[in-house]
Amino acid sequence: MRSLKLTVAAVALSLASMAANAELVVIVNPKNPAANLTAEQVSALFLGTSTTFPDGGAATLADQPESAGIRGDFYQKATGRSIAQVKATWARLTFTGKGTPPKELKSDADVKAFVASDPKAIGYVDSSAVDGSVKAVLKL
Numbered sequence: 220m221r222s223l224k225l226t227v228a229a230v231a232l233s234l235a236s237m238a239a240n241a242e243l244v245v246i247v248n249p250k251n252p253a254a255n256l257t258a259e260q261v262s263a264l265f266l267g268t269s270t271t272f273p274d275g276g277a278a279t280l281a282d283q284p285e286s287a288g289i290r291g292d293f294y295q296k297a298t299g300r301s302i303a304q305v306k307a308t309w310a311r312l313t314f315t316g317k318g319t320p321p322k323e324l325k326s327d328a329d330v331k332a333f334v335a336s337d338p339k340a341i342g343y344v345d346s347s348a349v350d351g352s353v354k355a356v357l358k359l
Contacts, residue, residue, distance in 0.1 A: 262299075265305070
């Protein structure tokens with residue numbers, strides 16, 4: 220019985236480690252001229268300090284659900300901030316009329332479909348979700 224508990228614990232730790240090490244990618248519509256974006260450019264978009272791509276085109280932001288682990292990983296890697304800090308930033312921007320937070324979608328598949336359907340959209344997904352319907356512009 221003890222051996223079974225240790226095995227279950229080892230598997231759980233392994234899965235948690237795999238999730239923490241998942242590679243995230245920022246995606247855009249294939250029609251978007253952006254070939255690559257820097258973490259600073261992505262951070263500016265997702266923190267509301269910029270509303271346009273480097274070429275000047277308007278950006279439509281797609282976010283993962285707050286309950287998804289990928290969201291916390293993304294904001295930590297891309298902006299260096301926690302979800303709570305990002306929420307506070309968007310609350311301030313929304314209250315002052317200076318910004319609209321990203322559209323919250325339900326999953327990688329929903330983010331990918333949203334980005335694929337809108338040439339101005341930008342979002343982030345696990346790298347395993349990327350296919351020809353979207354273009355990866357930054358790996359985190």
